[in-house]
Amino acid sequence: MKLSLRSLLFDLIFFEKCPICKGKSYWEIAPFCLNCWERIKPLKSQKIKSGYFNKYFWKYIDILYSYSNYEGPLKEMIHYFKYHKIMRLGRQLGKLLCKIEKPSVDVIIPVPLHYKKLRSREFNQSAILAKELSKAWRIPVDFDCLIKIKNTQEQASLNKSEREKNIKDAFFIEKTLENKKVALVDDVLTTGSTLLECAKALKRHGKVREVCAITLARAI
Numbered sequence: 245m246k247l248s249l250r251s252l253l254f255d256l257i258f259f260e261k262c263p264i265c266k267g268k269s270y271w272e273i274a275p276f277c278l279n280c281w282e283r284i285k286p287l288k289s290q291k292i293k294s295g296y297f298n299k300y301f302w303k304y305i306d307i308l309y310s311y312s313n314y315e316g317p318l319k320e321m322i323h324y325f326k327y328h329k330i331m332r333l334g335r336q337l338g339k340l341l342c343k344i345e346k347p348s349v350d351v352i353i354p355v356p357l358h359y360k361k362l363r364s365r366e367f368n369q370s371a372i373l374a375k376e377l378s379k380a381w382r383i384p385v386d387f388d389c390l391i392k393i394k395n396t397q398e399q400a401s402l403n404k405s406e407r408e409k410n411i412k413d414a415f416f417i418e419k420t421l422e423n424k425k426v427a428l429v430d431d432v433l434t435t436g437s438t439l440l441e442c443a444k445a446l447k448r449h450g451k452v453r454e455v456c457a458i459t460l461a462r463a464i
């Protein structure tokens with residue numbers, strides 16, 4: 245990871261300790277240090293097309309890409325990004341995600357938040373990741389076609405069957421994307437129920453041909 249000149253200049257007056265190892269962090273990658281960033285290891289098999297989930301999942305998700313495992317520094321960073329609301333961190337995480345193999349898709353769509361959640365969190369973490377992918381891959385991003393109509397509970401607090409019930413029919417398609425190949429972006433994959441519900445909406449009502457799910461981390 246290279247630091248920009250702006251970051252190095254800023255660091256003359258900036259000092260923050262890495263919340264994981266207490267090492268010196270740099271403004272651009274703050275609050276974490278270079279060492280912790282470099283400890284994030286890419287998965288050996290970032291691209292999967294079968295296994296881990298049931299047939300129903302693979303009926304709607306054609307390919308799944310994840311950059312790394314949901315553990316160690318990456319888990320801490322995603323938590324900081326979402327709950328400490330550090331947008332800069334999201335852009336750096338997005339740059340990591342850009343390192344996966346570029347899929348052959350027509351449009352990038354982030355997993356949306358309900359408008360009430362968006363208001364309280366102030367940003368959609370998946371949309372920030374999607375923007376970075378869009379810039380790096382020169383593929384357009386569509387923020388409006390998939391919307392979340394159900395204000396669900398936080399999935400993290402629920403078990404697998406509760407998650408499925410909680411997220412069921414939570415998404416709605418504003419317009420069809422007839423025959424298009426879509427990259428559906430989320431920060432973390434755990435049970436896969438959020439991605440599955442989005443993909444169902446995209447394929448059933450949006451007439452999408454292929455859904456390629458992309459997540460920064462996966463906990464499977």
Ligand SMILES: [Zn+2]
Nearest residue numbers: 262265277280
């Ligand atoms: Zn550190």
